[in-house]
Amino acid sequence: MEKPARKSFLAFGGVLVLAVAAFLLFGRGGTPGDTSPEAGFARDMATHHAQAVDMAFKIRDKRPAAEIDSLAFDIINTQAxxxxxxxxxxxxxxxxxxxxxxxxxxxxxxGHGEATQEAAPGVMPGMASPQELTKLGRAQGKDAEVLFLQLMIRHHEGGVEMAEGLLKLSTRAEVVNMAQKIVSSQSGEIKLMTDLLEKRGARPYPSILTPR
Structure with missing residues (x-):
């Protein structure tokens, strides 16, 4: 009698562990939990986007060339x-x-850290440092345009890395759809900004993305 009872207890315990794990991951009603990839992605990407918007406002305040101003305007609207x-x-x-x-x-x-070897643990990939933001704020003319493009290319690469990371961890429709949009749109803008840099006789910073 003890063995069947033990098996039943172990089976119940296994189900209980799975239920607790599901609750921690998805929370009530099937929604993501506090430590879920979806919640972490939403929080970190909100912070990541906020810096992109800030950098775009900084360059627009300098009255750059029309193509840079248009790009910055699109970044502000999309990422906000x-x-x-x-x-x-x-x-x-x-x-x-x-x-x-x-x-x-x-x-x-x-896989986080494989493509961003220089980033310290707990740092979102592609983020500009306070010193780089200060430098952008002080730069003028062509120098400001070049620095903005270099910083924003690296920033977009970080956004792509984060979005691709989410796609490996989540099947939640609205989050997956957003991550796919970020990969597509920011990859396109990276190409555009690289072309704009070449027109100014400059090159992007070394890529932080793992070669595909």
């Missing part, structure tokens, strides 16, 4: 709108906009 969606998801999922988890914790053990 997407950032609003990320924050809206978190509110819908009843999750906080910030967390004690370090940046990129949701990608831990899933």
């Amino acid at each position: 709108n997407q950032r609003g969606m990320f924050l809206g998801w978190l509110q819908q999922w009843e999750l906080t906009q910030s967390t004690d988890q370090p940046a990129m914790a949701w990608m831990r053990g899933h």
Whole structure:
């Protein structure tokens, strides 16, 4: 009698472990949990996009060439709108906009760091440093345009890496669709910005993406 009872207990325990794991990952009602890839992606990408918008405003304030001004305008509108969606998801999922988890914790053990060897743990790929932002703020003319393009190409590469990381970890439709849009749109803008740099006799910084 003890063996069947033990088996039943072990089976129940296994089901309980799976249920707890599912709750931690997806939370109530099948929504993502606090430490899920979806929540981490939404939080980190909201912060990532905020810096892109800030850099785009910085270059527009300098009255750059029309093609740079148009690019910056598109970045501001697209990424500000997407950032609003990320924050809206978190509110819908009843999750906080910030967390004690370090940046990129949701990608831990899933390849993060392979393509960004110079990035310290917990740092989102492609982010400009405070010193680089100060330099951009002080630069003028062609120098400002070149620096903006170099920083934004690297920033977009980081966004692509984060979005591709999410695609490996999630099947949630709205998050996956957004990640796919980010990969597509930012990859296209990387090519555009590389062409704009070449017209100015400059080149991008070394790519942070793993060669495909």
